[in-house]
């Protein structure tokens with residue numbers, strides 16, 4: 001049996017997450033993916049911002065940084081530039097990654113820096129009280145949208161691809177073996193990789209959608225029943241895809257990586273003296 005305790009700061013458990021929260025599922029998926037890489041734990045730096053998902057680095061036995069709201073990618077960029085040997089991973093909620101951290105997100109994609117970002121996308125600000133986030137489904141109720149949310153949500157995959165990320169995938173916290181595979185491939189990809197993980201927060205989101213979910217299990221069933229593999233989705237109309245979660249690896253590309261470009265610039269300017 002897989003020994004998770006070798007990767008955890010066991011003295012920090014139990015974790016703070018609610019029963020039925022998707023974060024624990026993604027944590028275990030991340031640990032299995034890291035184990036598959038064979039990387040030394042001491043070579044990994046796991047960085048987070050603020051929010052429920054951002055508590056994750058406290059529980060794992062890597063080098064960890066719990067930083068400021070929305071700024072995980074900025075700190076992670078500094079870490080990677082300071083010591084390119086580090087394997088840098090960022091875990092971030094949808095509000096943290098795409099609202100407060102939205103500019104860091106697009107510019108990390110554009111630079112193609114060799115960092116992996118896992119977006120814990122439960123479509124809500126969990127820890128801060130259930131405010132709507134950039135991925136809250138249109139029409140859903142939230143603490144800041146008591147009559148239903150009127151803004152369309154970001155498509156994280158399209159945003160990442162459009163901004164220049166070179167590995168982009170989407171999975172769910174229900175389809176766990178698939179998620180392990182996507183996270184593993186993101187980790188070993190050279191360049192900026194994004195895995196959008198659709199998951200559930202019943203505490204601040206699901207319980208406000210009485211017509212959709214009666215409990216947190218219903219939210220998992222919703223993922224099970226609405227996920228569509230990319231190959232199937234390509235044969236479906238936009239109307240049929242409304243409300244579906246398209247999963248798969250959407251984009252893989254090879255282009256210059258930011259840290260290597262920086263080092264080559266320094267070498268060129270200094271004549272290799274540095």
Ligand code: SF4
Pocket residue numbers: 016017018020021022023052053122126127200201202203204
């Ligand atoms: Fe998870 Fe939501 Fe609870 Fe936060 S509030 S731990 S996101 S279920």
Ligand code: MG
Pocket residue numbers: 093094095120121122123124125126133
């Ligand atoms: Mg969230």
